[in-house]
Amino acid sequence: xxxxxxxxxxxxxxxxxxxxTSGDIAAGETRYGVNCFICHGQAGKxxxxxxxxxxxxxxxxxxxxxxxxxxxxxxxxxxxxxxxxEPLSDEEIANLAAYLSSL
Amino acid sequence: xxxxxxxxxxxxxxxxxxxxxxxxxGHKSAVVPxxxxxxxxxxxxxxxxxxxxxxxxxxxxxKCKGFSVRMPNGDVHALYGMKDSSGYADMGSDxxxxxxxxxxxxxxxxxxxxxxxxxxxxxxxxxxGNGCKTNFExxxxxxxxxxxxxxxxxxxxxxxxxxxxxxxxxxxxxxxFGGNGAHNGNRPxxxxxxxxWITTGDRHRGVCPQSPTLICGKVLRIxxxxxxxxxxxxxxxxxxxxxxxxxxxxxxxxxRADGEVFTAEHGPWHNDExxxxxxxxxxxxxxQQNVGGRGDxxxxxxxxxxxxxxxxxxxxxxxxxPMSDTRFPDLMKPAWQNNGYSQGxxxxxxxxxxxxxxxxxxxxxxxxxIAFGGTPAGMRLDVYDIAQxxxxxxxxxxxxxETKRYRGVTMxxxxxxYANTDEGEIYKITAK
Numbered sequence: 010x011x012x013x014x015x016x017x018x019x020x021x022x023x024x025x026x027x028x029x030t031s032g033d034i035a036a037g038e039t040r041y042g043v044n045c046f047i048c049h050g051q052a053g054k055x056x057x058x059x060x061x062x063x064x065x066x067x068x069x070x071x072x073x074x075x076x077x078x079x080x081x082x083x084x085x086x087x088x089x090x091x092x093x094x095e096p097l098s099d100e101e102i103a104n105l106a107a108y109l110s111s112l
Numbered sequence: 113x114x115x116x117x118x119x120x121x122x123x124x125x126x127x128x129x130x131x132x133x134x135x136x137x138g139h140k141s142a143v144v145p146x147x148x149x150x151x152x153x154x155x156x157x158x159x160x161x162x163x164x165x166x167x168x169x170x171x172x173x174x175k176c177k178g179f180s181v182r183m184p185n186g187d188v189h190a191l192y193g194m195k196d197s198s199g200y201a202d203m204g205s206d207x208x209x210x211x212x213x214x215x216x217x218x219x220x221x222x223x224x225x226x227x228x229x230x231x232x233x234x235x236x237x238x239x240x241g242n243g244c245k246t247n248f249e250x251x252x253x254x255x256x257x258x259x260x261x262x263x264x265x266x267x268x269x270x271x272x273x274x275x276x277x278x279x280x281x282x283x284x285x286x287x288x289f290g291g292n293g294a295h296n297g298n299r300p301x302x303x304x305x306x307x308x309w310i311t312t313g314d315r316h317r318g319v320c321p322q323s324p325t326l327i328c329g330k331v332l333r334i335x336x337x338x339x340x341x342x343x344x345x346x347x348x349x350x351x352x353x354x355x356x357x358x359x360x361x362x363x364x365x366x367x368r369a370d371g372e373v374f375t376a377e378h379g380p381w382h383n384d385e386x387x388x389x390x391x392x393x394x395x396x397x398x399x400q401q402n403v404g405g406r407g408d409x410x411x412x413x414x415x416x417x418x419x420x421x422x423x424x425x426x427x428x429x430x431x432x433x434p435m436s437d438t439r440f441p442d443l444m445k446p447a448w449q450n451n452g453y454s455q456g457x458x459x460x461x462x463x464x465x466x467x468x469x470x471x472x473x474x475x476x477x478x479x480x481x482i483a484f485g486g487t488p489a490g491m492r493l494d495v496y497d498i499a500q501x502x503x504x505x506x507x508x509x510x511x512x513x514e515t516k517r518y519r520g521v522t523m524x525x526x527x528x529x530y531a532n533t534d535e536g537e538i539y540k541i542t543a544k
Contacts, residue, residue, distance in 0.1 A: 047482050047489050047517075056517060056534035057158060057480075058211040058291065085211060085284050085291030088421045089484060 253280020
């Protein structure tokens with residue numbers, strides 16, 4: 010019985026993790042080029058007081074974007090990010106995370 | 113490829129501009145120059161300012177690293193680093209960076225050939241003393257240093273901190289862009305009078321710009337030892353180093369050929385400004401709470417009000433919290449207010465030399481712009497034909513250059529314009 014529960018749990022985690030990290034890199038790059046690059050620079054390199062995003066973990070990027078989208082302040086430029094994250098869909102967030110983590 | 117693209121763009125602009133402006137306003141030429149752009153240095157970390165010797169030797173700062181010099185043969189010598197930097201000939205452990213603050217502007221002594229002196233502005237912990245414990249008290253955290261550069265141009269010595277009390281924001285506050293280190297100004301430059309001019313920012317403290325004693329939100333004019341220029345004429349009781357006061361965050365300052373000095377000032381979601389300065393006068397920025405018809409404001413700073421966390425029509429903000437408040441009788445009238453927008457003005461320079469054609473003598477300004485709250489993005493260089501009396505502009509055009517976040521613009525001794533970007537490049541922009 011325990012092994013059965015463990016098996017289902019493993020499948021669930023695998024499927025969940027897969028869906029959470031299955032963003033489209035090309036679509037993410039396109040979305041990044043709409044306005045994200047204006048602060049975070051080409052290819053997420055960061056500039057001025059706007060942090061580098063290139064190479065960050067997918068889970069980290071998704072968490073931050075979802076936090077901003079929910080209107081939660083987590084740093085000095087939060088108001089700016091909240092405004093930009095509010096219109097993002099789950100798919101756009103996954104795509105952006107996939108693109109930035111791939112750099 | 114880029115150059116060809118630029119040449120095509122310039123040709124298109126030329127057809128319009130020549131017909132619109134030929135022969136106007138006493139310019140020496142009606143020719144629209146062909147603009148080319150090439151990178152001189154790449155891979156830098158937030159290069160903030162550059163300054164030249166006559167032979168093309170170029171000093172430059174990187175905001176969180178230190179300052180270096182690029183020799184005419186292309187060799188680069190890292191001269192003086194900040195805390196935790198490496199590879200520099202020497203370093204100052206008190207120099208640090210945080211958000212907008214760090215090692216920002218630098219200037220070369222007009223008598224460099226004899227004294228080898230340069231001047232560098234940076235955030236520093238050295239003079240905090242008993243201050244800096246809250247955002248609501250004095251914090252002497254930005255300084256201007258003087259150095260002597262060695263004959264071989266590979267090191268510096270004799271650091272002397274000639275200004276020790278430019279104010280610094282020590283902690284995060286409840287504002288947009290509210291991190292510590294906000295609004296430092298810190299663009300030193302030498303004027304044709306031989307004096308050292310230094311811009312400072314309001315550091316998100318409401319009382320700063322109109323304070324007679326705190327040198328935040330000011331333009332200073334001093335000698336190379338840090339003493340006030342004897343010709344400064346601030347109101348009675350004001351620090352004698354003050355040339356003008358009532359500024360928000362002046363990142364650009366430059367002198368027109370006739371000696372008039374202009375600033376480029378970053379607006380608060382509205383009204384970027386270019387202003388011709390007048391000795392002892394007021395820029396009109398006063399973000400204190402409970403003045404000018406305003407009530408309490410977050411952390412005693414009204415600079416982003418009203419409704420500071422949401423997009424608001426710029427004109428509504430401007431009416432509530434004006435950049436140039438007309439209640440001040442000694443107000444300097446800006447030449448340009450960006451049609452009511454703020455798109456992030458950074459640096460300013462005047463284009464010198466006949467190679468610039470009809471743009472000769474005009475002001476070029478970096479517009480950094482992040483497209484916030486419905487405001488169009490910047491990321492360009494604009495060229496302004498400013499009226500002789502400094503109270504208006506006749507025209508503005510976009511210089512056909514790459515889309516970049518242009519932090520600094522400086523005329524080189526070769527007649528080219530040099531532009532440094534937050535992306536990490538220093539470009540040479542040439543007119544023919």
